[in-house]
Amino acid sequence: MSLKKDLHQQCVKLVDKRWSSIQNHIADIQNSLLSETKSSAGDKHETGRAMLQLEREKAGHQLAEINKLRTTLSQLNVDKTPSHVSLGSVVFTSKANYFIAVSLGAIEVENETFYTISPSTPIGQLLMGKIIKDEVTFNGNSFVIEEIV
Numbered sequence: 001m002s003l004k005k006d007l008h009q010q011c012v013k014l015v016d017k018r019w020s021s022i023q024n025h026i027a028d029i030q031n032s033l034l035s036e037t038k039s040s041a042g043d044k045h046e047t048g049r050a051m052l053q054l055e056r057e058k059a060g061h062q063l064a065e066i067n068k069l070r071t072t073l074s075q076l077n078v079d080k081t082p083s084h085v086s087l088g089s090v091v092f093t094s095k096a097n098y099f100i101a102v103s104l105g106a107i108e109v110e111n112e113t114f115y116t117i118s119p120s121t122p123i124g125q126l127l128m129g130k131i132i133k134d135e136v137t138f139n140g141n142s143f144v145i146e147e148i149v
Contacts, residue, residue: 002078002115003081003090003109003149004078005091005097005115006110007101007114008076008078008099010109011073011102011116012034012073014104014107015066015069015070015073018066019063019066019067019070022059022062022063022066023063026056026059026060027053029056030056033049033053033056036088043082069102069104070082070117072087072101072102073102075099076088076101078124082146082148084130084146084148085127085128086107086119086131087100087119087127088101089149090099090114090148091127092143092148092149093136093143093146095143097112097113097114097116098116098117098123099114099115099117100117100118100119100128102115103117103118103121118120122138123138128143131145132145132147132148
C-alpha cells in the first residue's frame with residue numbers, strides 16, 4: 001500500500017475513533033438526563049439538568065466538527081500525484097514531513113513522522129501551491145520542499 005493511502009487510512013481511523021467516543025459521550029449524557037429525577041432540592045436538580053444540556057450541546061458541536069473532518073477525508077484523492085502542494089499532498093521538507101488533509105497532529109507511518117495538517121492552518125497556508133525546491137519560512141525557521149507525493 002502506498003504511503004499516502006496509509007496516511008489517509010490512519011487519519012480515517014483516528015477520526016472514526018473520535019466520532020465513536022463523542023457518540024458514546026452523547027449517549028451517556030442522554031442517559032443521565034433521562035435518569036435524573038426530580039428531588040426535593042428543586043434548584044439543584046434544575047442546575048444539574050442545565051449543566052447536562054450544556055454538555056450535550058458542546059458534544060454536538062464536537063460531533064459536527066468531526067463530521068466535517070470525515071467529509072474532507074472522504075473527498076481526498078490519494079491516487080493523484082500533484083505537481084504542487086494541494087489537499088491530499090504528502091510534503092517532504094528539510095525540517096518535517098506533512099500530510100495536507102485535516103489537523104490531527106503527528107502520525108507515524110513507515111518509521112517516519114508526518115504532521116497531518118489542514119490547508120487552513122498557518123503552516124498549511126504557507127505550503128499550499130508551493131512546488132519542489134521552494135523555500136518556506138515559518139516562525140523564523142526556513143525549510144525547503146524536497147518532495148511532493
